[in-house]
Amino acid sequence: MAKWGMVIDLDKCTGCQACTTACDMENDTLPGESWQDVLYYTEGEYPSGQMKWLPRPCMQCEDPSCVHVCPTRATYKDHDAGGIVFIDWDKCIGCKYCMIACPYGVRFFADEKPLVEPDLKEVFAGSGGQLWDPPGQSPDTDYRRGIGVQPKGVVSKCTFCYHRVKEAPEGVPDLDEDDPELVDYVPACVRTCPPKARFFGDLDNPASNVNKLIGNKNGIRLKDHTGNRPQVYYLGAGAGIPAFQPKS
Amino acid sequence: MTAQDNQSGNPALFTPMLYVGAAIAIIAFVFSGFMLMTQGHAAFNMDANVAWGLPISTYVYFALMSSGLTLLAALAMVFGFKQYYPLVKRAIWLAIITLVAGLAVLAMEIGHTFRMLWAIPLNLQVESAMFWMGVFYLADLIFLLWKFQRMERGDWSSKLSRQVGIAGFIAVVLAAGTLALVFGMMSMRPFWYDPTLPVWFYATAALTGVAGLVFFTYLSYGMNTERMPKALRMDMEGPLPRLFLILLFITLVMFLARLTTGLYANATEVNVVWADYLLASGWFHLGVWGGILLPFVLLLARGLRQSPAIQMLAAVLVLVGMFIERLYFVVGGQVVPLFKGTWERDLVAYVPSPTEWVLTVMGIALVFALYALGERLFNLSDMPQAEPGEAEAEPEATAEARS
Numbered sequence: 001m002a003k004w005g006m007v008i009d010l011d012k013c014t015g016c017q018a019c020t021t022a023c024d025m026e027n028d029t030l031p032g033e034s035w036q037d038v039l040y041y042t043e044g045e046y047p048s049g050q051m052k053w054l055p056r057p058c059m060q061c062e063d064p065s066c067v068h069v070c071p072t073r074a075t076y077k078d079h080d081a082g083g084i085v086f087i088d089w090d091k092c093i094g095c096k097y098c099m100i101a102c103p104y105g106v107r108f109f110a111d112e113k114p115l116v117e118p119d120l121k122e123v124f125a126g127s128g129g130q131l132w133d134p135p136g137q138s139p140d141t142d143y144r145r146g147i148g149v150q151p152k153g154v155v156s157k158c159t160f161c162y163h164r165v166k167e168a169p170e171g172v173p174d175l176d177e178d179d180p181e182l183v184d185y186v187p188a189c190v191r192t193c194p195p196k197a198r199f200f201g202d203l204d205n206p207a208s209n210v211n212k213l214i215g216n217k218n219g220i221r222l223k224d225h226t227g228n229r230p231q232v233y234y235l236g237a238g239a240g241i242p243a244f245q246p247k248s
Numbered sequence: 249m250t251a252q253d254n255q256s257g258n259p260a261l262f263t264p265m266l267y268v269g270a271a272i273a274i275i276a277f278v279f280s281g282f283m284l285m286t287q288g289h290a291a292f293n294m295d296a297n298v299a300w301g302l303p304i305s306t307y308v309y310f311a312l313m314s315s316g317l318t319l320l321a322a323l324a325m326v327f328g329f330k331q332y333y334p335l336v337k338r339a340i341w342l343a344i345i346t347l348v349a350g351l352a353v354l355a356m357e358i359g360h361t362f363r364m365l366w367a368i369p370l371n372l373q374v375e376s377a378m379f380w381m382g383v384f385y386l387a388d389l390i391f392l393l394w395k396f397q398r399m400e401r402g403d404w405s406s407k408l409s410r411q412v413g414i415a416g417f418i419a420v421v422l423a424a425g426t427l428a429l430v431f432g433m434m435s436m437r438p439f440w441y442d443p444t445l446p447v448w449f450y451a452t453a454a455l456t457g458v459a460g461l462v463f464f465t466y467l468s469y470g471m472n473t474e475r476m477p478k479a480l481r482m483d484m485e486g487p488l489p490r491l492f493l494i495l496l497f498i499t500l501v502m503f504l505a506r507l508t509t510g511l512y513a514n515a516t517e518v519n520v521v522w523a524d525y526l527l528a529s530g531w532f533h534l535g536v537w538g539g540i541l542l543p544f545v546l547l548l549a550r551g552l553r554q555s556p557a558i559q560m561l562a563a564v565l566v567l568v569g570m571f572i573e574r575l576y577f578v579v580g581g582q583v584v585p586l587f588k589g590t591w592e593r594d595l596v597a598y599v600p601s602p603t604e605w606v607l608t609v610m611g612i613a614l615v616f617a618l619y620a621l622g623e624r625l626f627n628l629s630d631m632p633q634a635e636p637g638e639a640e641a642e643p644e645a646t647a648e649a650r651s
């Protein structure tokens with residue numbers, strides 16, 4: 001079985017947020033609760049201040065702290081599904097311990113005050129336990145893997161668009177959006193990226209393009225000191241996070 | 249001394265306290281339930297930054313007060329300090345009801361309370377500190393109820409009763425310790441990350457336990473030690489306030505050590521939390537200086553220490569101060585924005601919502617109502633009948649302890 005990984009080249013990323021929008025549309029997330037977003041950072045001060053940005057999906061860690069803390073095993077790492085970390089929405093009790101334990105802040109309760117007005121939970125009131133009924137709701141639903149419109153009282157996260165990836169032919173080293181045979185199986189953020197800054201493939205396959213990029217361009221993992229060992233790698237300058245300093 | 253002699257239940261106080269407390273708890277439950285049904289968890293002010301807020305800190309407060317009361321009762325039940333026997337039954341009852349209140353608040357906070365009842369036992373995630381916290385607090389509650397039932401039958405020291413007491417002590421040590429580790433093992437939250445956090449939780453648990461016991465004992469007797477059974481009065485004038493003082497001293501020393509290391513640390517997630525969040529808040533200062541230092545000073549002089557009014561004042565200060573400290577502890581681990589970039593340019597702002605406060609009021613009202621119920625149904629000042637030969641020795645021992 002493949003071990004799916006993502007490579008994000010920060011030298012190519014323009015911070016356009018197309019990936020964020022594609023993710024929102026694909027996964028029917030509420031505004032502001034994007035499973036994948038682009039974070040902006042400022043570093044230094046005038047006149048030498050810099051702006052940096054960093055696309056941030058779930059890192060699908062090899063040793064995920066969120067899995068260890070979950071008291072019900074609702075969060076689990078599925079090695080039969082490429083090592084993706086899922087949340088079983090039928091087991092999640094909404095204790096939010098995984099949100100505390102995730103070093104990357106990529107888990108979303110969403111059953112909270114709206115981040116953007118108007119509150120779409122009121123505009124498109126949810127039925128059948130869903131937080132909301134988005135217009136044109138995606139037909140893909142798999143509660144055991146946290147795929148679909150998020151129900152009330154549970155945590156959600158990026159699934160590497162498993163509902164697409166699972167349909168890919170067995171043994172394929174990379175899912176490249178430029179390959180017409182594979183384009184439908186590529187995660188939404190990778191497929192949409194205008195400057196082609198994202199790559200998706202099998203980290204266990206030495207011939208995969210993602211492995212070559214990581215090897216040839218010194219791919220790094222964020223916050224590697226936490227021991228979580230992400231399956232998402234970054235290339236290029238700026239693949240780090242400035243230490244927090246209050247700005248006021 | 250018969251059970252009737254010890255009876256402290258004052259119908260003039262406890263009947264209205266029971267009904268008013270129960271009414272407030274029910275109204276608070278209905279209100280917060282209505283808010284959750286209509287608004288979902290948007291009724292709370294928690295979000296992706298501060299996932300755990302006031303309801304969790306209220307749960308931690310009550311759970312640790314319960315643990316502290318059990319530790320206090322263990323002095324007599326497990327370690328043989330017989331001078332504490334007059335306090336044991338009230339301490340156990342208070343431990344039961346504060347744990348119930350804490351669990352009630354927690355149940356209203358989480359996303360799927362009823363799912364928790366089957367999902368946790370059926371999935372046995374033994375790697376999770378939260379799983380073990382649940383297991384040990386459940387065991388703690390069962391042993392507390394069992395021990396109370398034995399005491400109610402007059403069985404204080406049979407082999408079974410002693411074994412239940414020891415089991416309860418072991419359960420509570422593990423429970424409070426794993427509750428600490430729920431926070432203390434989070435290396436991605438440096439403000440909490442601390443292998444010695446269980447020690448801080450034990451010390452402050454014992455402190456709030458003693459404060460709660462002092463508060464409710466004086467409440468039962470209308471601040472009048474003359475109405476108390478002799479052995480209880482001796483406890484309230486000697487060993488208990490002295491234990492109170494020692495626990496205040498230990499807590500104060502540990503707090504100063506935490507404060508110093510926090511401010512000395514270069515790590516932003518630790519230093520900024522102490523300097524720009526905790527110490528920047530007047531409430532936090534009120535909580536720690538008013539809730540630890542001031543009661544410590546008040547109880548330093550023996551004359552003041554024996555005064556019921558001063559003890560009561562110190563107990564109220566500790567109960568309020570540690571409530572504030574728990575809230576700042578729980579929120580403090582989350583105020584440095586995690587991976588938010590310029591979306592959060594400053595420390596995360598969190599103020600509990602009215603529904604969160606109502607949940608806290610529900611917990612407090614539940615404690616008062618259940619305490620009044622306990623006073624009406626049971627003799628909480630009951631203690632073992634002195635065995636032949638002990639009758640003379642015990643007052644001497646207690647008199648020694650007073651000095």
